Amino acid sequence: MELWIDCLIVLLILTNLKLISSSRLSACIRVVAIQGVLLGLVPLLVGSGDLTFRVILLSIVTMVVKGIVFPWLLLKALRSANVRREMEPFVGYTTSLLVGVGLLALAIWMGRQLPLPAPSKSPLVVPLALFTIMIGLFAIVSRRKALTQVLGYLVMENGIYAFGLAFAHQEPLLVELGTLLDVFMAVFIMGITIFQINREFDHIDTDRLSLLKD
């Protein structure tokens, strides 16, 4: 069992590194989709108790929303925007990868410093969550395309979700589903906004959205 969890965590870490080192936007979306499905498996393995109805429902909803619905929405936005690659990001791909490794080390170090409740099944869950949040934030600040920023937001949300899965598993189902619904609506509205930005500006580069300032 522990072996499976560790495998899952390593795969999740690899998806994060792949995200920041890939220039093709469709590949990035696919990576986030894989991450969503893997994340859906986490509650099945990490949960402390038995497999209740609640855990299974949450797992299925997560996989469907994060693994299928979001990528589909974003791929639609991508097609309408007719952009293939992230051109000239603020931080290059090699540098990004190095930063990613640095963040991973930082996350593992931080994970050791934190006093944690009841020992979870793997010591790597907290570092994974922190690492995913950091990668998400890094993608938001280091990329130009609006679409990559949405992906960054999603990855960050995934990290927070992983943290929640590990510790706050007594949270009422309603709150979890409400959170998921909010994220879904956020991605939906962001997708529409990207479509509009593309129609209005003929590009989705957020650094060129700089008309409003003092």
Next chain:
Amino acid sequence: MIWALISLPILAGVVAFFLRPAGPRRALLLLTALGHSGLTALAWVRRPAPAWEGWLLIDPLGLLFLSITSVLFLVVSIYALGYFHREDWGRREDFQEGFLFSNAREPTFTCCLLLFLGMMTLVTLSQHFGLLWVAVEATTLASAPLIYFHRHYRSLEATWKYIMICSVGIALALLGNFFLAVASTLGGEEHVPMLLSSLIGRAPSLHTQWLKAAFLFLLVGYGTKMGLAPLHTWLPDAHSESPSVISALLPGALLNCAFLAIPRVQQVTVAAGLGEFGRSLMLVFGLFSMVVAAAFIIRQLDFKRMLAYSSIEHMGILSLAVGLGANAGYGAVLHAVNHSLTKGMLFLVAGNILAVYRSKSTTDIRGISRILPISGALWVAGFFAITGSPPFGAFLSELVILKSALDQGRTVVAVIYLLALGIIFIGMATIMLRMVQGDPAGLPADHRDSVVTEGHRSNFSWLFGESALAVIPPMALGAAVLILGLYIPPALRQILEQAARAFGGV
């Protein structure tokens, strides 16, 4: 009854989306606003029982913010009747650069407006931190389409910044929520529900380090939504590019709702004996916001942006007051009421000015008092009210906060506070008074043909060349602020004192 308060706007919003004829839909908007304020007024008379195992509950603090939202929404929806008439669907010319754009379709807009009201109601009523988060994020999502009402690229840019920055900020608040959950599971063996009352009850056993981290993340998260500097960058754009109806609602209702989440957390930290930690953070954020706002208000070229920076200033004052604690808590709740009503009024008047001058420039516009006598007078009154001059309500609340700072011997805080207020007074006086006085200038070339010769003046619904629907709503808000400065009704005073207790404590 709690359920009625939440479901009324949501159901009405869904109906409005499918209601094609404009007349019934506008009537529905107004009726919902009336019904919502009616229910809120009932809650003042008899406090409804908690619903849903205590997840939804009207406490004094929640009731106060619910009432602000409800009153503001009612006034704005009356104003919106005239606004929709003016801004019907179709292509129109942009006044700044002359390109063509269209407005969002009115059914969608009305639907989002009503959903926005429903979500804000949910924020004020929820006692569960998870539910509170869901509701605050939902207000962001419901209001994003509202900001993108004028479909052109400036408002699109503002919408993108708004949704991206606020969503990321609020995601951090979610992490804060999880930290809070960890703090509660680390302290004791059994599971503590994330309800405000049960967390306060168990506060001494919460894990200190995690609680501090939780407070920090929640403050940064909700502080982004509230517009505290340096997390405020979305705010001036969103306020200046959204339609007047929405810019009147954003500071008074939306920012308050985000602010409400912070004292809720503060209550837990105070009960856990970490009050001083939370207060010093809020104090620093508050003062910094005031200073940043003062720096940007001076020589501001766009009057809607100026008002937006003034909102940042007032959010700073609220944060500062919470940071001071003790008596300043009373000042904070009173100031939240005063600021919401005054800022709502100013943005509605700004909408009137914008409609006639078709410019947001603070340097070109002159002589508002000649062209729009009532709006001009309200603009001047609003200036005095927002800068905290007597006899308006904000004077009283700002004085209470100053007195509290001096009582605690925090001279430096008091000096920075007064300096920022003074600079903002001068900055806003230069801009706003110059706009009102003098010979009319900065009007569009076709002004004479379009407004003055329309021959509406004999009509009853026109007052001195201005539509009654455009001037009576801001006038009502102005009158309310004036009354609050002179006399606070005993019922309101009682609620304010009870609400202030949320900020107090040692």
